[in-house]
């Protein structure tokens with residue numbers, strides 16, 4: 001898909017051109033200095049991963065046409081990126097790890113490009129792109145994708161399964177291992193994929209199925225994700241899938257894909273997805289995505305991930321708790337994404353707490369008992385480790401305390417501000433920031449606004465510093481009563 005050039009020249013620039021013309025200078029050409037075209041930033045400036053993502057534009061849509069041969073591990077692709085410039089650009093960057101770029105066009109004209117750094121693809125269009133301009137970038141590329149080795153999570157991005165298939169999963173980055181991308185949570189875009197594989201293979205990706213067609217190279221599978229996605233929430237997985245299709249209570253299509261060997265217990269757990277999403281909707285507000293389902297790998301990878309509309313599950317991780325967690329992320333993490341990686345508690349603390357709420361509602365678990373047991377069993381090492389902070393915990397420590405201390409902190413918050421205010425916050429926050437980004441300190445302000453309380457002491461004790469919270473924060477409200 002390409003976008004029409006709907007840009008308009010800014011009024012001030014138009015006036016400058018008129019002035020030049022009236023003075024007889026005749027300078028009306030698209031000279032990049034005159035027009036202020038500058039290179040877009042080569043990073044989006046995250047405090048942990050400053051080089052990930054880029055500046056100077058926002059992507060509206062990725063449209064990928066991919067041929068993939070599992071036997072040869074060979075990927076041949078043509079990508080069209082529709083974007084809008086947020087500054088006048090003499091050049092701009094995309095992120096791409098490995099692979100070989102064959103050609104680049106911007107608005108139909110051949111563009112120069114260079115590769116550099118960890119994953120920078122720098123594109124210099126034939127003509128300056130003006131601020132506000134919608135522009136289309138077509139990239140032809142090929143190669144054998146390789147995962148990024150992450151010290152905490154293992155492999156991230158495009159990975160190979162023992163069956164000979166392949167799948168994409170990773171956080172904080174993953175997409176740049178198989179397509180050029182503005183790899184930052186700050187730039188969400190719709191995602192359209194047509195992927196051709198030999199007939200014996202199946203394909204699952206994000207969003208809605210748009211059918212298949214047979215051709216000389218195999219079967220083309222078309223998927224369409226029209227809910228704006230953070231790049232690392234996009235995925236594709238090629239396997240000899242068993243598919244299961246149903247609908248949510250509101251008619252949203254559900255597609256589940258099970259790798260050969262998936263247990264009946266996992267299929268039964270995923271069979272409860274409509275019930276799980278109805279439950280989560282009762283807590284977090286309307287389901288914010290246009291499709292649902294799950295991708296159940298055979299491989300026991302190091303994590304499961306909340307890929308948009310359709311989480312991807314590590315082999316043997318297909319249990320109810322994990323399914324509730326990953327689907328809770330569709331509200332907290334996907335629809336509302338982090339502004340910076342230091343805000344990751346907005347994803348993980350909430351998804352982890354969702355399993356507490358599920359256990360309370362479905363299994364009669366008493367959350368006060370569960371909370372006090374967690375506090376009583378927490379060691380000094382637990383409280384005092386450097387990664388124990390729930391905000392700005394440091395690069396490489398994002399995925400530690402958020403799962404254990406995170407839900408405890410939210411339960412303590414509920415008992416500090418009271419259930420009505422807490423439930424209201426949980427249910428309205430995702431709607432307030434739907435399809436956007438939010439920071440953790442904005443969340444604090446919102447909780448203070450709703451509860452009419454100054455909660456700085458509480459947030460310091462639980463989120464902003466490591467160490468065991470003082471008794472007033474550890475045993476608020478009903479939690480302090482025997």
Ligand SMILES: [Zn+2]
Pocket residue numbers: 325326329347348351
């Ligand atoms: Zn999670």
